[in-house]
Amino acid sequence: MIIITGSTPNGDGELPAPSSEDDERHLAEYGERNGTVVMMEQEEEEHEGTSLELSPVEHGVGGDEMESDTGSSGDGPKPELSNGGCQLDVVEQLASDDEDLLLLDGGTSSSSGRYGHRKSSLALTPEEEPLDSCPRLVSDLKFPNLLPPNPVIKILIAFCKNDPVFEALGNASHRLNLEPTFVKSAEAAIEAFQSPNAGGHHIVIVDARYPRTIEAEALGRSIRNSKGSQHTTMVAVVKKSVFEKDDTAVISLLDVGYNRCIIESPHVSICSSELRQIQHSLVRPQNVISTQQALYTALHRSREAVIITDDTLRAQYANRASERVLNMKMDEIVGRSLNDLVTADISNILSHTSRYKDYDGYLTTRRKSQESSQIHVRAVPVSCIGRNPTHLVLILESSSSALVSSNAIGEALQTLPQGKEVPRGSLHSIRRGSFDVRSIASDGLRRTSLAKLSSLPLEAPITKVLSLLAQVQENCSQDESKLLDRVMEFLKREGLYSPQMKEIRTEDPVATDLIGALLTQGPTNILSSRRSSNDSIIRGGGRPSTGSIVFTKTKESSLLSDLLQTALDWDFEIFKLEDLTEKRPLVCLGLELFRRFDVYNTFNCDEMTFKLWLIEMEKYYHSENTYHNSTHAADVMQATAVYLQQLSNRELKIMDRMDEATALIAAATHDIDHPGRSSAFLCNSDNMLALLYNDICVLESHHAATTFRLTLADDKINIFKHLDRDMYKLARSIIVDMILATEMTRHFEHLAKFVSVFGTDVESKDPLPPDNDDNQILVRRMLIKCADVSNPTRPLKFCVEWARRIAEEYFMQTDEEKRKNLPIVMPMFDRTTCSISKSQIGFIEYIIHDMMDAWNSFIEMPEIIRYMEFNYSQWKLFEEQGINTLSDIKRKQISLTEETASSISLEEKF
Numbered sequence: 040m041i042i043i044t045g046s047t048p049n050g051d052g053e054l055p056a057p058s059s060e061d062d063e064r065h066l067a068e069y070g071e072r073n074g075t076v077v078m079m080e081q082e083e084e085e086h087e088g089t090s091l092e093l094s095p096v097e098h099g100v101g102g103d104e105m106e107s108d109t110g111s112s113g114d115g116p117k118p119e120l121s122n123g124g125c126q127l128d129v130v131e132q133l134a135s136d137d138e139d140l141l142l143l144d145g146g147t148s149s150s151s152g153r154y155g156h157r158k159s160s161l162a163l164t165p166e167e168e169p170l171d172s173c174p175r176l177v178s179d180l181k182f183p184n185l186l187p188p189n190p191v192i193k194i195l196i197a198f199c200k201n202d203p204v205f206e207a208l209g210n211a212s213h214r215l216n217l218e219p220t221f222v223k224s225a226e227a228a229i230e231a232f233q234s235p236n237a238g239g240h241h242i243v244i245v246d247a248r249y250p251r252t253i254e255a256e257a258l259g260r261s262i263r264n265s266k267g268s269q270h271t272t273m274v275a276v277v278k279k280s281v282f283e284k285d286d287t288a289v290i291s292l293l294d295v296g297y298n299r300c301i302i303e304s305p306h307v308s309i310c311s312s313e314l315r316q317i318q319h320s321l322v323r324p325q326n327v328i329s330t331q332q333a334l335y336t337a338l339h340r341s342r343e344a345v346i347i348t349d350d351t352l353r354a355q356y357a358n359r360a361s362e363r364v365l366n367m368k369m370d371e372i373v374g375r376s377l378n379d380l381v382t383a384d385i386s387n388i389l390s391h392t393s394r395y396k397d398y399d400g401y402l403t404t405r406r407k408s409q410e411s412s413q414i415h416v417r418a419v420p421v422s423c424i425g426r427n428p429t430h431l432v433l434i435l436e437s438s439s440s441a442l443v444s445s446n447a448i449g450e451a452l453q454t455l456p457q458g459k460e461v462p463r464g465s466l467h468s469i470r471r472g473s474f475d476v477r478s479i480a481s482d483g484l485r486r487t488s489l490a491k492l493s494s495l496p497l498e499a500p501i502t503k504v505l506s507l508l509a510q511v512q513e514n515c516s517q518d519e520s521k522l523l524d525r526v527m528e529f530l531k532r533e534g535l536y537s538p539q540m541k542e543i544r545t546e547d548p549v550a551t552d553l554i555g556a557l558l559t560q561g562p563t564n565i566l567s568s569r570r571s572s573n574d575s576i577i578r579g580g581g582r583p584s585t586g587s588i589v590f591t592k593t594k595e596s597s598l599l600s601d602l603l604q605t606a607l608d609w610d611f612e613i614f615k616l617e618d619l620t621e622k623r624p625l626v627c628l629g630l631e632l633f634r635r636f637d638v639y640n641t642f643n644c645d646e647m648t649f650k651l652w653l654i655e656m657e658k659y660y661h662s663e664n665t666y667h668n669s670t671h672a673a674d675v676m677q678a679t680a681v682y683l684q685q686l687s688n689r690e691l692k693i694m695d696r697m698d699e700a701t702a703l704i705a706a707a708t709h710d711i712d713h714p715g716r717s718s719a720f721l722c723n724s725d726n727m728l729a730l731l732y733n734d735i736c737v738l739e740s741h742h743a744a745t746t747f748r749l750t751l752a753d754d755k756i757n758i759f760k761h762l763d764r765d766m767y768k769l770a771r772s773i774i775v776d777m778i779l780a781t782e783m784t785r786h787f788e789h790l791a792k793f794v795s796v797f798g799t800d801v802e803s804k805d806p807l808p809p810d811n812d813d814n815q816i817l818v819r820r821m822l823i824k825c826a827d828v829s830n831p832t833r834p835l836k837f838c839v840e841w842a843r844r845i846a847e848e849y850f851m852q853t854d855e856e857k858r859k860n861l862p863i864v865m866p867m868f869d870r871t872t873c874s875i876s877k878s879q880i881g882f883i884e885y886i887i888h889d890m891m892d893a894w895n896s897f898i899e900m901p902e903i904i905r906y907m908e909f910n911y912s913q914w915k916l917f918e919e920q921g922i923n924t925l926s927d928i929k930r931k932q933i934s935l936t937e938e939t940a941s942s943i944s945l946e947e948k949f
């Protein structure tokens with residue numbers, strides 16, 4: 040909503056067409072001197088758009104109706120008001136749209152003024168209205184909200200003598216209820232006029248009869264050069280003889296800025312009628328003009344693009360928003376024919392507007408950048424002189440912003456009580472966004488929230504896409520348009536990248552079980568027997584002792600250091616490390632990797648703090664878990680390090696030092712305090728973590744939260760303690776995001792986003808845009824995901840061992856579910872019946888293959904694909920050979936170890 044409050048009487052209201060830079064200053068100056076333009080939200084019934092319901096001719100105050108209606112008021116300043124009517128139409132039109140616009144006659148400059156507290160002329164009863172006040176025109180009554188200022192008229196009278204002429208003027212001004220100030224010299228006149236408190240006179244009357252005492256021409260010049268004299272009416276009193284004999288003196292007075300010269304008269308009645316004429320013919324129109332300038336400012340700052348053309352459709356005015364819509368500067372727009380600005384059948388517009396009808400339709404802009412865009416336009420005809428439209432007011436709205444409002448509105452409406460049927464989704468409702476708002480949101484509260492929404496400076500990329508598609512739809516066949524409708528429906532859905540679980544194309548129930556369990560979250564929908572257990576499965580016992588690890592100079596320690604030499608090899612012996620460190624591999628490997636990636640310097644933190652931190656983190660991994668223990672964390676950390684190394688070798692400037700450090704930290708803690716049971720199990724058993732995280736991303740939220748809770752709890756292990764606040768926040772956000780990315784229910788979403796940006800084809804890949812935050816996030820997520828499930832891409836013996844471990848953990852979960860009569864999340868993972876080979880075939884086919892393919896094409900590590908393919912073929916072979924159960928797998932592991940011992944490398948088997 041826009042309210043323009045009453046102006047100071049003779050403010051310097053003339054606003055030059057403001058340039059964007061000048062605009063703030065202009066507005067500030069304007070607000071100071073001429074009243075205030077206030078833009079605000081308003082929760083009131085929409086204006087009924089009085090002026091729009093009337094024929095445009097009725098707005099031309101100079102029309103016949105005016106004469107007949109006004110009666111005694113026929114002496115109003117008609118020509119000037121007709122101009123004002125033109126702009127008022129525009130503003131009213133805007134007011135009927137998303138911004139309400141209201142003009143209040145204020146008289147704020149003089150709170151003691153008779154009209155100072157009147158809201159509008161509707162409040163003006165004959166009893167209230169003094170007989171001798173400036174009469175209201177009938178137009179005031181017709182358009183009560185569109186009053187020009189009608190303040191108490193302040194008059195400055197500069198006379199050196201108290202002669203009868205002076206007396207008569209003084210009496211006349213009292214009689215007309217003007218507010219006079221009397222001064223006796225030119226200096227005093229200037230001072231009074233410029234005085235910040237008393238100044239701001241509507242009329243200045245100067246005694247021009249005695250140039251030796253008051254130099255009227257010089258005084259006139261000084262006043263005209265004073266700020267705020269723009270709308271002041273200056274009157275010179277001259278001798279009768281001068282008027283009759285020598286017109287040069289009068290003309291020079293008019294030329295320096297006097298508006299009127301009147302003949303000296305000692306008669307009060309003559310002075311009164313002179314002053315009344317001046318009031319009607321000069322002062323009132325000046326007030327109207329100053330109001331127009333407030334309107335002009337409002338228009339200029341309106342969010343809707345407004346262009347006013349003359350009757351030949353040549354642009355006369357363009358507001359600032361039109362620069363954005365047309366992608367042209369205002370002075371490039373003004374003067375141009377509408378034909379040069381838009382491609383449209385202009386005759387179509389004219390056929391409406393010449394019949395005084397608004398035109399409502401679409402045009403395509405001819406943008407400077409050649410890229411054209413579709414805009415919605417309303418064209419309103421306005422008659423300023425005579426009956427035929429003399430101007431056309433075009434209100435433009437680019438279709439993308441229409442889409443924004445429509446989408447935002449659609450979303451907002453969903454959250455509001457749905458009293459009326461809301462037209463959603465149709466092309467029509469998108470294109471006519473702002474119109475739908477009014478039709479569907481009738482109450483003030485809704486309008487306010489919707490106005491807020493549509494005014495937000497937001498434009499989502501998807502909105503742009505929809506807008507482009509809407510344009511394409513304009514020029515395509517019906518069938519294509521229908522197809523596009525469907526496309527747009529899909530695009531408007533939530534979770535574009537969330538997979539809708541396709542049917543798993545396998546007959547194999549083990550794979551179905553596994554993939555289904557990994558990709559769904561929350562409580563299992565399987566018909567359950569009783570849900571009995573409230574037991575926490577976060578077990579307290581079984582953790583290694585809290586003491587720090589001391590590696591003595593033994594054979595083990597030298598084996599260890601030899602092993603750590605290979606810390607960045609893809610065939611790193613993780614299980615050997617597990618043995619050597621007595622199931623605490625994370626500390627050793629972590630320190631080695633932190634050192635190699637210079638993490639201590641990046642975090643400006645000593646190695647000891649990192650060591651204590653690693654010890655604490657490892658302590659919270661459950662060593663009794665067969666899979667989700669600290670060896671898995673070390674394995675993921677090692678894979679992460681290899682990927683980071685590869686990225687830096689390839690000089691893909693994606694990961695800086697901080698990215699590398701945070702990635703390693705996230706990998707180290709990504710499964711901390713894992714209970715060895717899935718999130719679904721926790722939900723099904725009403726575990727406290729599921730309750731805490733509302734069944735959403737339960738385990739990963741717990742891992743991230745635990746990491747920070749433990750780290751920040753003790754300064755001795757707080758590896759973040761020397762980061763400044765911003766760096767800490769950055770590190771935290773990366774670590775949290777990476778840990779959450781390991782949640783498998785969003786696996787396909789992350790993969791699809793990554794592929795959509797980076798593709799899967801090594802050859803045709805464009806280099807990564809280096810400083811694109813969004814892309815960096817995609818890479819980081821993909822990196823930790825690939826590290827987390829890298830086990831099928833490792834050498835076979837590791838791959839088999841991991842498969843055995845995860846299967847064992849699944850079996851334990853099924854055992855517990857059976858024991859506790861809980862829903863069984865993966866019924867096929869029953870130790871007595873399960874085929875591990877089949878589960879691995881399914882896991883590689885559905886989860887691993889595409890992801891590793893995409894990752895390899897990005898990072899260029901062909902060995903991961905070779906191992907994956909080899910392992911896959913081996914699982915197929917195992918399956919054929921009936922190697923399915925855990926004991927079968929164990930036997931196979933032994934033979935694999937022997938093969939390795941006899942130096943048959945896997946490479947040789949490819």
Ligand SMILES: Nc1ncnc2c1ncn2[C@@H]1O[C@@H]2COP(=O)(O)O[C@H]2[C@H]1O
Pocket residue numbers: 553557710781783827828830831841842845878879882
């Ligand atoms: N070899 C594998 N076979 C089956 N499932 C696996 C295998 N490796 C990892 N997973 C699953 O993939 C999941 C990845 O996230 P989590 O580490 O939480 O839990 C992991 C296991 O549930």
